[in-house]
Amino acid sequence: xxxxxxxxxxxxxxxxxxxxxxxxxxxxxxxxxxxxxxxxxxxxxxxxxxxxxxxxxxxxxxxxxxxxxxxxxxxxxxxxxxxxxxxxxxxxxxxxxxxxxxxxxxxxxxxxxxxxxxxxxxxxxxxxxxxxxxxxxxxxxxxxxxxxxxxxxxxxxxxxxxxxxxxxxxxxxxxxxxxxxxxxxxxxxxxxxxxxxxxxxxxxxxxxxxxxxxxxxxxxxxxxxxxxxxxxxxxxxxxxxxxxxxxxxxxxxxxxxxxxxxxxxxxxxxxxxxxxxxxxxxxxxxxxxxxxxxxxxxxxxxxxxxxxxxxxxxxxxxxxxxxxxxxxxxxxxxxxxxxxxxxxxxxxxxxxxxxxxxxxxxxxxxxxxxxxxxxxxxxxxxxxxxxxxxxxxxxxxxxxxxxxxxxxxxxxxxxxxxxx
Amino acid sequence: xxxxxxxxxxxxxxxxxxxxxxxxxxxxxxxxxxxxxxxxxxxxxxxxxxxxxxxxxxxxxxxxxxxxxxxxxxxxxxxxxxxxxxxxxxxxxxxxxxxxxxxxxxxxxxxxxxxxxxxxxxxxxxxxxxxxxxxxxxxxxxxxxxxxxxxxxxxxxxxxxxxxxxxxxxxxxxxxxxxxxxxxxxxxxxxxxxxxxxxxxxxxxxxxxxxxxxxxxxxxxxxxxxxxxxxxxxxxxxxxxxxxxxxxxxxxxxxxxxxxxxxxxxxxxxxxxxxxxxxxxxxxxxxxxxxxxxxxxxxxxxxxxxxxxxxxxxxxx
Numbered sequence: 001x002x003x004x005x006x007x008x009x010x011x012x013x014x015x016x017x018x019x020x021x022x023x024x025x026x027x028x029x030x031x032x033x034x035x036x037x038x039x040x041x042x043x044x045x046x047x048x049x050x051x052x053x054x055x056x057x058x059x060x061x062x063x064x065x066x067x068x069x070x071x072x073x074x075x076x077x078x079x080x081x082x083x084x085x086x087x088x089x090x091x092x093x094x095x096x097x098x099x100x101x102x103x104x105x106x107x108x109x110x111x112x113x114x115x116x117x118x119x120x121x122x123x124x125x126x127x128x129x130x131x132x133x134x135x136x137x138x139x140x141x142x143x144x145x146x147x148x149x150x151x152x153x154x155x156x157x158x159x160x161x162x163x164x165x166x167x168x169x170x171x172x173x174x175x176x177x178x179x180x181x182x183x184x185x186x187x188x189x190x191x192x193x194x195x196x197x198x199x200x201x202x203x204x205x206x207x208x209x210x211x212x213x214x215x216x217x218x219x220x221x222x223x224x225x226x227x228x229x230x231x232x233x234x235x236x237x238x239x240x241x242x243x244x245x246x247x248x249x250x251x252x253x254x255x256x257x258x259x260x261x262x263x264x265x266x267x268x269x270x271x272x273x274x275x276x277x278x279x280x281x282x283x284x285x286x287x288x289x290x291x292x293x294x295x296x297x298x299x300x301x302x303x304x305x306x307x308x309x310x311x312x313x314x315x316x317x318x319x320x321x322x323x324x325x326x327x328x329x330x331x332x333x334x335x336x337x338x339x340x341x342x343x344x345x346x347x348x349x350x351x352x353x354x355x356x357x358x359x360x361x362x363x364x365x366x367x368x369x370x371x372x373x374x375x376x377x378x379x380x381x382x383x384x385x386x387x388x389x390x391x392x393x394x395x396x397x398x399x400x401x402x403x404x405x406x407x408x409x410x411x412x413x414x415x416x417x418x419x420x
Numbered sequence: 421x422x423x424x425x426x427x428x429x430x431x432x433x434x435x436x437x438x439x440x441x442x443x444x445x446x447x448x449x450x451x452x453x454x455x456x457x458x459x460x461x462x463x464x465x466x467x468x469x470x471x472x473x474x475x476x477x478x479x480x481x482x483x484x485x486x487x488x489x490x491x492x493x494x495x496x497x498x499x500x501x502x503x504x505x506x507x508x509x510x511x512x513x514x515x516x517x518x519x520x521x522x523x524x525x526x527x528x529x530x531x532x533x534x535x536x537x538x539x540x541x542x543x544x545x546x547x548x549x550x551x552x553x554x555x556x557x558x559x560x561x562x563x564x565x566x567x568x569x570x571x572x573x574x575x576x577x578x579x580x581x582x583x584x585x586x587x588x589x590x591x592x593x594x595x596x597x598x599x600x601x602x603x604x605x606x607x608x609x610x611x612x613x614x615x616x617x618x619x620x621x622x623x624x625x626x627x628x629x630x631x632x633x634x635x636x637x638x639x640x641x642x643x644x645x646x647x648x649x650x651x652x653x654x655x656x657x658x659x660x661x662x663x664x665x666x667x668x669x670x671x672x673x674x675x676x677x678x679x680x681x682x683x684x685x686x687x688x689x690x691x692x693x694x695x696x697x698x699x700x701x702x703x704x705x706x707x708x709x710x711x712x713x714x715x716x717x718x719x720x721x722x723x724x725x726x727x728x729x730x731x732x733x734x735x736x737x
Binding site: 021022024025027028029031032033034035036038039040042043046049050218219220222223225226227230231240243244245246247249250251252253254255256257258260261262283286287290314315316320340343344345346347350351353355373374376377380388391392395398399402406 | 435438439442443445446447449450452453454456457459460463464466467525526527529530532533534536537546549550552553555556557558559560561562563564566567568598601629630631632634635652655658659660661662665666686689690693694707708711714715718719722723726
């Protein structure tokens with residue numbers, strides 16, 4: 001023991017211990033920060049990797065052709081014949097049946113429709129020469145988007161040797177371009193990747209969510225109003241409450257089983273229709289809407305109720321003229337959040353057969369339809385490489401809608417939030 | 421609203437009638453929730469009873485072989501099909517366990533940081549961003565698990581000299597774990613915030629550092645509540661469908677090796693009911709039996725979890 005240790009109450013030993021403790025403190029704090037950072041990094045990685053993949057679905061590769069009017073008249077305006085001629089005239093060394101077939105394979109399945117549309121636009125007056133950009137096939141599209149490589153450097157997946165040479169030739173002549181295309185948003189589903197779009201799925205989602213929204217808002221808020229404003233505290237209401245809370249945590253797939261057994265098998269409603277989809281999603285979101293609406297009603301102070309009753313209003317008048325208008329923004333917020341959940345839901349819709357391949361957009365709520373997340377599921381299963389890009393594109397659209405809905409909910413809450 | 425008030429204002433008799441009509445429709449709306457519950461229970465139970473008429477209940481619960489495909493062909497040997505749900509139960513348990521092994525530590529440590537360390541300004545930004553993880557549709561996680569995580573794990577396995585299945589339980593479990601981090605974190609956050617300030621101050625006053633206070637005082641006080649939260653997360657993991665449908669396998673392997681492909685209860689429900697088949701076969705009825713089992717397990721987890729969480733949230737109030 002030295003004199004110093006008597007002066008300083010902290011011995012050398014305990015200072016060492018203190019440093020150790022402080023180090024542990026820092027490590028512990030960083031552990032928590034690390035947990036959050038890693039979770040958020042995962043989120044960022046997920047969104048970035050999907051966006052990176054999905055951006056390409058809003059672009060398509062087009063091939064430029066210079067067309068002479070005589071070719072059109074010689075073919076009697078038959079688009080398919082003209083296309084064959086175009087390919088033959090534009091590409092070098094298209095000789096023999098196999099080569100011709102491969103050359104035609106560079107064009108997309110929708111090239112014919114677009115050429116027809118252009119010819120229709122001209123009517124009887126076809127200009128002597130004109131240039132046209134026509135969509136390429138999905139394999140060509142993937143190859144061009146991925147960056148063309150020369151034959152020595154390697155093979156392009158999905159393209160034959162000859163097709164690859166032509167692709168390089170077209171690229172060199174500046175006959176290839178990537179153009180922004182919204183066809184992906186408007187087209188229906190298709191077996192051809194270059195034609196497939198989410199138009200039908202978007203419409204199906206709209207129908208389904210529309211039904212779900214109307215039913216769950218009306219019934220959900222009414223139930224909440226009853227529970228908050230009218231019911232007395234007794235066995236019956238506490239049973240209702242427990243029941244609603246438990247329903248909120250039932251796995252979504254169970255609601256699909258319910259829909260299958262009740263709506264399809266007992267009531268005989270049309271399979272895969274948006275009507276049944278909407279009903280199932282309504283049952284699923286109902287508990288959430290009731291719970292959030294009740295919270296909104298609870299936030300209205302009792303003084304407002306008492307004032308209304310004191311002035312002679314009946315309970316119904318008090319509820320519908322004073323309390324509900326004040327709680328409405330909160331109720332709407334809850335409903336929108338419920339809708340956002342319903343929009344992303346897939347599993348229960350698989351149970352009721354919304355998983356079929358449907359090329360035509362539904363025209364009413366009884367038509368067979370599919371929804372956006374189900375379309376994602378369907379495409380993700382496809383072995384064709386081009387569909388992975390479409391899947392990512394559909395996910396981007398889905399996420400944009402979810403962000404919009406959540407933003408609306410947040411803004412609504414901010415705007416009408418009142419502190420009593 | 422104005423039309424109602426006008427009508428109400430018209431006549432006293434009308435007013436009273438209107439009040440009755442409105443009150444009745446309000447009650448009717450709140451009863452819908454009860455009908456949903458009744459509908460779920462009855463539709464599951466009736467089909468399950470029919471299923472157990474064809475397949476003995478012990479074969480279902482304790483059988484180790486699951487191959488419902490065989491039941492479709494009457495001429496085949498073993499045309500009964502095998503409906504042993506044990507491989508599905510272990511598969512579900514394995515994937516849920518992996519998910520909780522991710523979500524537990526990540527969720528709790530995030531909650532500790534948010535509740536104890538983060539400045540209020542950072543907290544209000546970080547918390548909603550973390551919640552986004554729970555808002556992303558599960559079909560997106562499934563796609564991500566199948567396209568990005570599973571191949572990455574496979575490549576990693578090759579470099580380490582391990583044989584990782586392309587539909588490994590690990591890939592599905594990992595991604596599912598990330599999905600339920602916000603659930604664990606927000607419940608843990610609530611429970612940790614409910615620990616009274618006096619306990620913190622006492623510990624800090626005795627000279628403990630912040631992390632020592634958390635480890636020795638706050639977490640022990642919050643532990644039961646956190647456990648309840650993890651139970652709720654387990655219920656989510658067990659009932660999760662899309663991630664496992666897209667990233668886990670279809671083969672019913674009775675294994676606890678996370679690198680192999682396993683299948684889950686929810687995957688089999690989807691597989692049994694998508695596609696065209698007559699409704700009365702044992703194959704489709706089996707889906708309802710699985711559904712009933714799933715409902716019971718998640719219900720028990722939820723009841724216990726909610727009970728614990730609420731008890732410990734209010735304990736210090």
